[in-house]
Amino acid sequence: MLADTLASLTPVDANLAIVVQARLDSLTKPPGSLGRLESLVLELAGMSGEALPTVTPPGVIVFAADHGVAEEGVSAFPQEVTAQMVANFVAGGAAINVFARQIGARLEVVDVGVKGDVEGAGVVHDKVRRGTANFAREDAMSLVEAERALEVGIRAAERSHAAGCRCLIVGEMGIANTTASSTLLAALSGRPVSRLVGQGTGIAPVRLAHKTEVIVGALAARCANPSQPLELLAKLGGLEIAAMAGAYLGAAARRMPILVDGFIATVAALLACRLAPALRGYLVFAHRSREPGHDVALELLEARPLLDLELRLGEGTGAALAFPLLEAACRMLADMATFDSAGVAGGGTET
């Protein structure tokens, strides 16, 4: 399934840029005056293969999983919070529920590896294992499990596509996943851990120093090869990180634009782009998170996010907040009058 998805992921359609640019320049505004909304709709056209792209309705998928490395004391919250927040997502009370309702999104919550049992019909049960192993001591999971988690993501993206979603937002919930993400990013980038590591859920400076030591030690112990993304995932984990990577690949294979959320989501995107470089063309970066490693991950992807709201929540919240900008870009292209139709005299850009 992973191999099929990678094989069917084709680069974005660059040919549409000429026709979309011509329409953009015919709309009743000075050429280029809607700035990044104009480049955004050009990108969305290339992704979807449509001269008049549309992103509604959006789909939100939240992948939840636990991390064995939580036992090293790297988070401000206990591991049980992952399962408790899944119950909150199902009950509709989390921030992502509020923002998903605001944008009219289809929301799916997927248990790809929560340690405890999450009850209820509102969760998609696709658990690969009950949390990862502690990667400070042993590999987080096997290669087979990493591939299975990627496939959980591909299946979820396909469900959203089949349900009619035209744009995908991928969120996560997993106590200690900023430790896993920072370790993955250190391995992928070769940058010093001290530059990448951050407060996550809000740890104090003493715990931040300890978190840094845990990551440095784990990097040395696991010897992960940065040119082997699947091996990296298996050694350093994140079942939800693997599932997010899979969801991006699955969405891009279906030509769905993807709105990338914060730090964890961007590290998952970086990994997925190492598996399939053509994925990069389908990604729109929603916001700049407070987590310091996010800047590094964005830089490696040559990405300029749309918003900077000092968020550090995850769940897909930043992406849901940025979604109306994508919708506005599509509506601008489809609904604005042209100079000809409105009887407005055109002009050019003077240099």
Ligand SMILES: O=C(O)c1ccc[n+]([C@@H]2O[C@H](COP(=O)([O-])O)[C@@H](O)[C@H]2O)c1
């Ligand atoms: O998305 C982000 O940029 C982000 C930044 C910091 C924390 N988080 C969220 O907080 C949790 C991880 O934080 P921690 O301290 O337990 O590693 C996880 O559930 C993430 O969704 C998310």
Ligand SMILES: Cc1cc2nc[nH]c2cc1C
């Ligand atoms: C309460 C809480 C909500 C979250 N949502 C995403 N990560 C989270 C971490 C915590 C601790």
